[in-house]
Amino acid sequence: MPEVRYLKAVNQALYDAMEVDDSVFVIGEDVAAAGGPFKATRGLLETFGPGRVYDAPIAEAVIAGVAVGAAMTGMRPVAEIMFMDFITLAMDQIVNQAAKARSMFGGQASLPLVIRAPHGGGLNAGPQHSQCLEAWFAHVPGLKVVCPANAADAYGLIRSAIDDPDPVIVVENKTLYAAKSELPDDPQAVPIGKATISRPGRDVTVVTYGAMVREALTAADQLTIEGVDIEVLDLRSIQPWDEAMVVSSLARTHRLVVAHEAVEAFGVGAEVVARMADVGFDELDAPIIRVGAPFAPSPFAKSLEAAYRPDASDIVRAVRRTLA
Amino acid sequence: MPIKSSSLQVLYRQMLLIRRAEERLQKLFADGDVPGFLHLSIGQEAVAVGISSVLGVADTVSSNHRGHGHALAKGVSLSGFFAEILGRADGVCRGRGGSMHVADLSIGMLGANGIVGAGMPITTGSALALKMKGAGNIAAVYFGDGALAEGVIHECFNLTSLWSLPVLFVCENNGWSEFSPTERQLATSLERLSAAFGIAFASVDGNDVVAVADQADKFVNQMRDMPSPRVIECQTTRIRGHFEGDPQDYRNKEEMSMMSERDPIARARSQLLAEGLSDVWFEQLHAEVDSEIDVALKLAKGSPEPTSDSLVADVYTPRLGVS
Numbered sequence: 001m002p003e004v005r006y007l008k009a010v011n012q013a014l015y016d017a018m019e020v021d022d023s024v025f026v027i028g029e030d031v032a033a034a035g036g037p038f039k040a041t042r043g044l045l046e047t048f049g050p051g052r053v054y055d056a057p058i059a060e061a062v063i064a065g066v067a068v069g070a071a072m073t074g075m076r077p078v079a080e081i082m083f084m085d086f087i088t089l090a091m092d093q094i095v096n097q098a099a100k101a102r103s104m105f106g107g108q109a110s111l112p113l114v115i116r117a118p119h120g121g122g123l124n125a126g127p128q129h130s131q132c133l134e135a136w137f138a139h140v141p142g143l144k145v146v147c148p149a150n151a152a153d154a155y156g157l158i159r160s161a162i163d164d165p166d167p168v169i170v171v172e173n174k175t176l177y178a179a180k181s182e183l184p185d186d187p188q189a190v191p192i193g194k195a196t197i198s199r200p201g202r203d204v205t206v207v208t209y210g211a212m213v214r215e216a217l218t219a220a221d222q223l224t225i226e227g228v229d230i231e232v233l234d235l236r237s238i239q240p241w242d243e244a245m246v247v248s249s250l251a252r253t254h255r256l257v258v259a260h261e262a263v264e265a266f267g268v269g270a271e272v273v274a275r276m277a278d279v280g281f282d283e284l285d286a287p288i289i290r291v292g293a294p295f296a297p298s299p300f301a302k303s304l305e306a307a308y309r310p311d312a313s314d315i316v317r318a319v320r321r322t323l324a
Numbered sequence: 325m326p327i328k329s330s331s332l333q334v335l336y337r338q339m340l341l342i343r344r345a346e347e348r349l350q351k352l353f354a355d356g357d358v359p360g361f362l363h364l365s366i367g368q369e370a371v372a373v374g375i376s377s378v379l380g381v382a383d384t385v386s387s388n389h390r391g392h393g394h395a396l397a398k399g400v401s402l403s404g405f406f407a408e409i410l411g412r413a414d415g416v417c418r419g420r421g422g423s424m425h426v427a428d429l430s431i432g433m434l435g436a437n438g439i440v441g442a443g444m445p446i447t448t449g450s451a452l453a454l455k456m457k458g459a460g461n462i463a464a465v466y467f468g469d470g471a472l473a474e475g476v477i478h479e480c481f482n483l484t485s486l487w488s489l490p491v492l493f494v495c496e497n498n499g500w501s502e503f504s505p506t507e508r509q510l511a512t513s514l515e516r517l518s519a520a521f522g523i524a525f526a527s528v529d530g531n532d533v534v535a536v537a538d539q540a541d542k543f544v545n546q547m548r549d550m551p552s553p554r555v556i557e558c559q560t561t562r563i564r565g566h567f568e569g570d571p572q573d574y575r576n577k578e579e580m581s582m583m584s585e586r587d588p589i590a591r592a593r594s595q596l597l598a599e600g601l602s603d604v605w606f607e608q609l610h611a612e613v614d615s616e617i618d619v620a621l622k623l624a625k626g627s628p629e630p631t632s633d634s635l636v637a638d639v640y641t642p643r644l645g646v647s
Contacts, residue, residue: 061476068449069450097437101435
C-alpha cells in the first residue's frame with residue numbers, strides 16, 4: 001500500500017468530494033491562489049475554478065457565516081480556519097448559529113458544513129498559534145468533531161464530514177501534516193463516531209487521538225521492554241465518541257490512561273474518564289490517569305514548549321502508575 | 325420571477341395583519357400566556373411589508389430579535405407562528421425556538437436571531453449560494469441601528485462588495501439600541517459606512533410602505549440583473565419598548581407623543597381614504613384580518629406543549645443506514 005503525507009490525504013479528500021458533488025465548495029484564507037497556508041488545498045483552484053474555491057479576506061466570522069448561510073441555501077461548504085486559535089473569531093456563527101439551527105428550527109433543516117482547523121504545538125508558534133480547542137466544540141450540542149491521526153483516517157473522515165448532514169469540525173494536527181502513512185489507492189470513507197485499535201495489548205488501555213496516537217505507539221514500544229503490553233485506542237471521533245469500544249477495551253485490560261495534547265483540565269479526557277468511572281466502574285482495577293498539557297498557555301521558547309507538550313514519556317509514566 | 329404586489333391595499337392588509345397579530349401577542353404576554361421575552365415590531369411594519377413585496381419564495385431573508393413582521397411578511401404560517409411563540413408542539417420550530425427564532429426555510433425565511441448582527445454573515449453565505457446557483461435570486465437581511473456597532477457588519481460589507489454578492493442590507497433605524505439612543509453608540513452613519521465599501525445606499529421613510537416598496541423594487545431589480553449588494557436605511561419608529569414590560573422611562577414624552585403621527589398603518593389608511601376607499605372597506609378588512617387571527621390563535625392554543633420525548637430530537641439529522 002502506498003505511503004503518502006497526511007496533507008496529501010486531506011487534499012485528495014477535498015478533491016474527490018468536489019469532483020462527485022457540485023455543491024461542495026472551499027472557502028478560507030489563502031486557500032485558492034496560494035493553495036492554503038499548509039498547502040492542503042493545493043491545485044483545487046486550478047481544477048475547480050474560482051467559482052468553487054474562494055480566497056476569503058482575513059475575516060473569520062464571515063467565513064464561518066458564509067458556511068452557515070450557504071448550507072442553509074443548499075450548498076456543502078468546507079471552510080478552513082487557518083489556525084484553530086483563530087476560530088475564536090468565528091464562535092458565534094459556529095456555536096450560536098450552525099450548531100443550533102437544526103434543533104431550534106424544529107428539525108426543518110440540516111446544515112451540511114465542514115470547518116477544518118489545524119491545531120497543536122510543536123512549531124514554536126506560541127500561545128495563539130498552537131492551541132488544541134476541540135473540547136470546546138465537543139461540548140456544544142449539534143456539532144460533530146473529528147481528529148484523524150493518519151492519512152487514511154484524514155481522507156476517510158473528511159469524506160464522511162463533507163457527506164454528513166450536520167456541521168462537522170475537522171481538527172488536523174499540524175505536526176502530522178508532513179508525516180507519511182498508508183493510503184490505499186481506492187481510499188474509503190471512515191464513519192464518524194467509530195474508534196480504532198491502533199495497537200492491541202492486554203495490560204493497560206491508552207485512549208487517545210490525533211498526534212498523541214504516535215506518542216502512545218512510541219510509549220508502547222518502550223513499555224514492551226519492561227514487559228508491559230498496552231492497547232492504544234485511537235478515538236478518531238471526539239463527538240460522538242466510541243464509548244462502546246472504550247468499554248470493551250477496558251473490559252480486557254482493566255486499566256485506563258487517557259492522553260491528549262490539549263490542556264488536561266476540563267478536556268476531552270475528563271469526559272472519557274467520567275463515563276468510564278460510571279459505566280466502566282466494575283472493570284477498573286486501578287485509578288484512571290489523564291495525560292495532557294499543564295494548565296498554562298502554550299509557550300513559545302523551545303525549552304518551554306518541549307516541557308509543555310505531553311509525549312511518550314508522559315504516557316509511559318502514567319501507564320506505570322496504573323500498574324503500581 | 326418574484327411576485328410583485330405593490331398595490332397599497334395589499335400592503336395595507338399585510339401591515340394590519342402583523343399589527344393585529346402583535347397586539348394579540350402583547351395582550352397574551354400581559355396575561356402571562358407567552359413564555360420568555362417578547363420584542364414587538366409595532367410601528368415598523370412598513371419595512372417588512374415593503375421589502376417582502378418584491379421578494380419571491382426563492383429569495384431568502386434573515387431577521388433579528390424584533391422579527392415577527394419579517395416572518396409573517398415572508399409568508400410564515402400564522403397558526404405556526406402563534407404556536408411557536410406560545411411554545412407549542414405545532415409551532416413552526418416545534419416550540420424549540422420561540423419568538424426570537426421563528427424560521428421557515430422552505431420559504432427562504434432563514435430565521436430570526438437572538439444575536440445582534442448575526443443574520444448578516446448568514447445572509448452573506450446565502451447570497452453566495454444563490455449567486456452560485458445563478459437564478460437571479462437575492463438574500464435580504466433585516467437589522468436594527470443597534471447592530472451598526474457590531475464587527476460583523478464590516479466583514480459583511482467588505483465581502484459582499486468585494487465578491488459582488490446579492491445581499492440587500494435592510495436597516496430598520498428606530499433610533500434606539502435597546503435602551504440607549506444610537507447617537508451614543510455609533511461614531512459614523514450607515515450611509516458613510518456603505519460609501520466606504522462602495523455599496524449603493526438609499527435612505528427612505530421607513531413608515532411609508534410605498535416608499536420602502538419602491539426603493540426595494542428598484543434595488544432588487546438591479547441586483548437580479550447584476551448581483552451586488554445594496555443598503556436601504558429605513559427610518560422608522562419603535563412604538564413599544566425594547567421588550568414587553570420595558571417601562572421606557574429613558575424615552576421623553578415628546579417622542580412618545582409623536583408616535584401616532586408616524587404610524588405607518590395610519591398613514592397608509594389616510595392615503596387609501598384619499599384614493600376614495602370607504603370606511604366600510606376598512607371595517608370589512610379589519611373584521612376579516614381579526615377573524616384570520618382568531619382562527620390561527622385558536623389552532624395555536626389548541627396545540628399541546630411539546631413533550632420531553634422530543635427534547636433531544638433534531639440535535640442531529642437521523643441517518644438511514646448509518647449506525
